[in-house]
Amino acid sequence: xxxxxxxxxxxxxxxxxxxxxxxxxxxxxxxxxxxxxxxxxxxxxxxxxxxxxxxxxxxxxxxxxxxxxxxxxxxxxxxxxxxxxxxxxxxxxxxxxxxxxxxxxxxxxxxxxxxxxxxxxxxxxxxxxxxxxxxxxxxxxxxxxxxxxxxxxxxxxxxxxxxxxxxxxxxxxxxxxxxxxxxxxxxxxxxxxxxxxxxxxxxxxxxxxxxxxxxxxxxxxxxxxxxxxxxxxxxxxxxxxxxxxxxxxxxxxxxxxxxxxxxxxxxxxxxxxxxxxxxxxxxxxxxxxxxxxxxxxxxxxxxxxxxxxxxxxxxxxxxxxxxxxxxxxxxxxxxxxxxxxxxxxxxxxxxxxxxxxxxxxxxxxxxx
Amino acid sequence: xxxxxxxxxxxxxxxxxxxxxxxxxxxxxxxxxxxxxxxxxxxxxxxxxxxxxxxxxxxxxxxxxxxxxxxxx
Numbered sequence: 001x002x003x004x005x006x007x008x009x010x011x012x013x014x015x016x017x018x019x020x021x022x023x024x025x026x027x028x029x030x031x032x033x034x035x036x037x038x039x040x041x042x043x044x045x046x047x048x049x050x051x052x053x054x055x056x057x058x059x060x061x062x063x064x065x066x067x068x069x070x071x072x073x074x075x076x077x078x079x080x081x082x083x084x085x086x087x088x089x090x091x092x093x094x095x096x097x098x099x100x101x102x103x104x105x106x107x108x109x110x111x112x113x114x115x116x117x118x119x120x121x122x123x124x125x126x127x128x129x130x131x132x133x134x135x136x137x138x139x140x141x142x143x144x145x146x147x148x149x150x151x152x153x154x155x156x157x158x159x160x161x162x163x164x165x166x167x168x169x170x171x172x173x174x175x176x177x178x179x180x181x182x183x184x185x186x187x188x189x190x191x192x193x194x195x196x197x198x199x200x201x202x203x204x205x206x207x208x209x210x211x212x213x214x215x216x217x218x219x220x221x222x223x224x225x226x227x228x229x230x231x232x233x234x235x236x237x238x239x240x241x242x243x244x245x246x247x248x249x250x251x252x253x254x255x256x257x258x259x260x261x262x263x264x265x266x267x268x269x270x271x272x273x274x275x276x277x278x279x280x281x282x283x284x285x286x287x288x289x290x291x292x293x294x295x296x297x298x299x300x301x302x303x304x305x306x307x308x309x310x311x312x313x314x315x316x317x318x319x320x321x322x323x324x325x326x327x328x329x330x331x332x333x334x335x336x337x338x339x340x341x342x343x344x345x346x347x348x349x350x351x352x353x354x355x356x357x358x359x360x361x362x363x364x365x366x367x368x
Numbered sequence: 369x370x371x372x373x374x375x376x377x378x379x380x381x382x383x384x385x386x387x388x389x390x391x392x393x394x395x396x397x398x399x400x401x402x403x404x405x406x407x408x409x410x411x412x413x414x415x416x417x418x419x420x421x422x423x424x425x426x427x428x429x430x431x432x433x434x435x436x437x438x439x440x441x
């Protein structure tokens with residue numbers, strides 16, 4: 001009950017803050033020129049607008065209400081303006097300058113080269129913060145039960161402990177082995193954090209942070225760092241480097257000269273492969289979570305856009321199919337959070353094993 | 369002119385074909401396993417769902433690529 005109250009208070013504060021911003025927005029409505037989502041949106045714009053990250057947090061579904069004759073002004077929180085003090089530019093207006101042609105593939109680096117250091121949070125950052133708050137709240141509420149209280153009481157505490165036990169027994173211990181115990185906090189936080197982001201995106205007006213590739217890439221980098229540190233700690237720095245040569249370091253040390261030469265040649269072949277093998281895991285983690293959430297929302301909004309295109313009877317159709325897809329997305333959000341955690345634990349397990357079995361290569365099972 | 373759209377359609381179509389075949393085989397194997405050994409059906413179902421998620425991931429890669437090709441991503 002205690003946490004339920006806390007969560008309610010947090011939600012209340014959020015809603016109140018939101019109302020305050022909306023009111024301020026309404027007051028200064030004349031000063032704020034309308035954003036690009038003016039009146040008529042093509043379905044493509046409608047969809048890409050909703051799945052793309054931006055500095056404006058909008059409550060945009062009035063777009064659909066407009067279609068049936070209700071005009072509701074969409075309240076918007078301009079995060080870019082709100083946090084404009086986090087934008088550092090050395091010549092004033094550097095952020096608005098066009099990016100040089102050689103940086104056209106990576107605009108952020110081009111803007112950095114222009115002298116624009118932009119730390120403003122976008123919608124995705126905000127959703128990450130909400131989800132992080134959720135992890136923090138849950139952890140603070142249930143994570144430090146007094147060890148003198150032997151029996152957990154209350155639904156929240158029981159659910160929490162069942163969840164932690166699931167993470168420990170089914171994910172950590174099963175995939176990492178006896179050393180898995182110390183990774184339980186990391187894996188549990190990862191799971192709740194991702195689940196929170198996935199499900200926040202399903203709340204109307206909110207945005208799925210995991211539908212943005214930078215967020216999932218950041219998470220994957222966390223997993224990469226944890227697994228590589230685990231590998232170095234289990235195998236030692238020399239063992240780690242020896243593993244990078246694919247075990248060919250043994251072949252180079254002993255034996256006849258021609259075998260050593262072959263070993264050396266193979267070593268040159270293996271080192272890039274091993275490095276790619278390390279880097280492909282976080283890449284796969286990144287792409288899987290991102291693609292699932294991005295595509296899921298895209299499909300959802302494609303169905304909703306049917307109503308925008310055709311109107312009439314399609315409202316009912318898109319509503320029904322949209323609800324079905326919504327429920328499916330709820331399931332996918334849970335599943336993908338679980339899969340991300342599971343694969344992370346497998347990668348950490350492979351890293352932990354590195355010290356245990358020398359330089360063997362039975363990690364094919366890990367490359368999904 | 370429009371070649372991107374053909375490519376995008378082919379990409380997502382072939383990926384959906386592969387994913388569909390994969391998930392079909394997975395479901396068949398899981399059902400067969402469950403029928404042979406009903407006590408394992410629960411475990412098999414969980415594993416099957418997880419694996420279906422992994423296969424689906426591959427199809428969604430193609431979806432993202434197709435989106436990029438069609439220039440809407």
